[in-house]
Amino acid sequence: xxxxxxxxxxxxxxxxxxxxxxxxxxxxxxxxxxxxxxxxxxxxxxxxxxxxxxxxxxxxxxxxxxxxxxxxxxxxxxxxxxxxxxxxxxxxxxxxxxxxxxxxxxxxxxxxxxxxxxxxxxxxxxxxxxxxxxxxxxxxxxxxxxxxxxxxxxxxxxxxxxxxxxxxxxxxxxxxxxxxxxxxxxxxxxxxxxxxxxxxxxxxxxxxxxxxxxxxxxxxxxxxxxxxxxxxxxxxxxxxxxxxxxxxxxxxxxxxxxxxxxxxxxxxxxxxxxxxxxxxxxxxxxxxxxxxxxxxxxxxxxxxxxxxxxxxxxxxxxxxxxxxxxxxxxxxxxxxxxxxxxxxxxxxxxxxxxxxxxxxxxxxxxxxxxxxxxxxxxxxxxxxxxxxxxxxxxxxxxxxxxxxxxxxxxxxxxxxxxxxxxxxxxxxxxxx
Amino acid sequence: xxxxxxxxxxxxxxxxxxxxxxxxxxxxxxxxxxxxxxxxxxxxxxxxxxxxxxxxxxxxxxxxxxxxxxxxxxxxxxxxxxxxxxxxxxxxxxxxxxxxxxxxxxxxxxxxxxxxxxxxxxxxxxxxxxxxxxxxxxxxxxxx
Numbered sequence: 420x421x422x423x424x425x426x427x428x429x430x431x432x433x434x435x436x437x438x439x440x441x442x443x444x445x446x447x448x449x450x451x452x453x454x455x456x457x458x459x460x461x462x463x464x465x466x467x468x469x470x471x472x473x474x475x476x477x478x479x480x481x482x483x484x485x486x487x488x489x490x491x492x493x494x495x496x497x498x499x500x501x502x503x504x505x506x507x508x509x510x511x512x513x514x515x516x517x518x519x520x521x522x523x524x525x526x527x528x529x530x531x532x533x534x535x536x537x538x539x540x541x542x543x544x545x546x547x548x549x550x551x552x553x554x555x556x557x558x559x560x561x562x563x564x565x566x567x568x569x570x571x572x573x574x575x576x577x578x579x580x581x582x583x584x585x586x587x588x589x590x591x592x593x594x595x596x597x598x599x600x601x602x603x604x605x606x607x608x609x610x611x612x613x614x615x616x617x618x619x620x621x622x623x624x625x626x627x628x629x630x631x632x633x634x635x636x637x638x639x640x641x642x643x644x645x646x647x648x649x650x651x652x653x654x655x656x657x658x659x660x661x662x663x664x665x666x667x668x669x670x671x672x673x674x675x676x677x678x679x680x681x682x683x684x685x686x687x688x689x690x691x692x693x694x695x696x697x698x699x700x701x702x703x704x705x706x707x708x709x710x711x712x713x714x715x716x717x718x719x720x721x722x723x724x725x726x727x728x729x730x731x732x733x734x735x736x737x738x739x740x741x742x743x744x745x746x747x748x749x750x751x752x753x754x755x756x757x758x759x760x761x762x763x764x765x766x767x768x769x770x771x772x773x774x775x776x777x778x779x780x781x782x783x784x785x786x787x788x789x790x791x792x793x794x795x796x797x798x799x800x801x802x803x804x805x806x807x808x809x810x811x812x813x814x815x816x817x818x819x820x821x822x823x824x825x826x827x828x829x830x831x832x833x834x835x836x837x838x839x840x841x842x843x844x845x846x847x848x849x850x851x
Numbered sequence: 852x853x854x855x856x857x858x859x860x861x862x863x864x865x866x867x868x869x870x871x872x873x874x875x876x877x878x879x880x881x882x883x884x885x886x887x888x889x890x891x892x893x894x895x896x897x898x899x900x901x902x903x904x905x906x907x908x909x910x911x912x913x914x915x916x917x918x919x920x921x922x923x924x925x926x927x928x929x930x931x932x933x934x935x936x937x938x939x940x941x942x943x944x945x946x947x948x949x950x951x952x953x954x955x956x957x958x959x960x961x962x963x964x965x966x967x968x969x970x971x972x973x974x975x976x977x978x979x980x981x982x983x984x985x986x987x988x989x990x991x992x993x994x995x
Binding site for chain 1: 888889890891892893894895936938939941942944945946
């Protein structure tokens, strides 16, 4: 299988063709999911559909500079890709009855535009299928992420590579392998059956959340934030929520991302050093983004099925978003929300966050007991936030010697250079 | 990036608009809005009531003068807006072109300012650094 990646070629220096190229890139970003979804329905295989769509895009880049962008560019790309599919079948002399029937349908629809392309119900269902297939459990997490950004998000391998700080070739290999895996496993182009639906939806949402987190808390490197990655994840989450208005967790994930992203403008100093929540200038938080988060959470609640993991996390984020200051924050409510979250999705990270909320609501001593218990369990060994929080608590309790040691341990453990510098500065500032 | 699509119509288009089948107009606009929502790009949007209901606060004078009705000499009326998320100017243009508007109508497309657009040595941003310094030493939340 060859890897055609026409979007990567966009943005060349040739002035005459540049405008058409940029227009093609814009169309691709808007239309690629529905083009690939339509083609998958036609050829039966997501990988092949995406290859055909990329070939059509190459054709567009050849033709549009001279002939102008067609009136309905998405339908144009789809039609070119379908014609290529049929040409391919003819070349391989595999024009059996099925393909003959498809060719007939295509001719009946007219070669220039297909009516089904704009039928909202069909296309929404097809895009949903595409999303579920891109996040199918036969694929590794890395493959799910790459394929979702590529096929659903319409990003080039180059753009994905830049987002994840890996070489373009790595992403291209991941995508080629993912397509092969889907074909080999004969993954059907379907929305999952009811008995698997919740689990498969969970997979889709966690892929989107991982992409979002990659943008604001990269595990390594010097850049603390890459908001473009998070913005793309948020766009995809809104898309999924728009396609499944009755799924509270999809709406809740949007809310959680909106609340988190609302703080981006306040999260770093000019030199990129992170600013913790309590030190952020809240006037810099994006109020309209907070309002969108609240709307999304209200939509989730209106479904009337209670709050699950994303709903609870969004509710916690909302508590911060609506508080005028750290002191004004309803920490007792946050403690309760973490307790609820810990019951439905037990995790040592949730426990650590609960400890922080307990510190704010009832004081550092009771919080330290939770953190010490976590440390004894060994569940968070090697996780920099554990000694970072423990160091803060010890410092508030006046145990500066121990606090310094913990902060230095956290600095050693973190892979993010900005975070390391901030921790070391905090350790150095403690009274001797 | 965020772009604002600002809908403007000349007087003739506003009059012509009143002759159109209201249900069709609503349906076309509804479908457009839904396509923005389903693509995950719609951030905000509002339509405005008749300009005759509005008024103008003119800052040529001190104190500003309030005048009933629309812009007076201007031939174009501002009727509503959308704010969308787009990765490029071209993507914003592509969305704008899909808006179901007719002759006499225009969409002015403007990028919404982001924090980076402001000079970082601004007085208010300096003040903020001071506030932050005061807040130093408090407990950092791990939930961040």
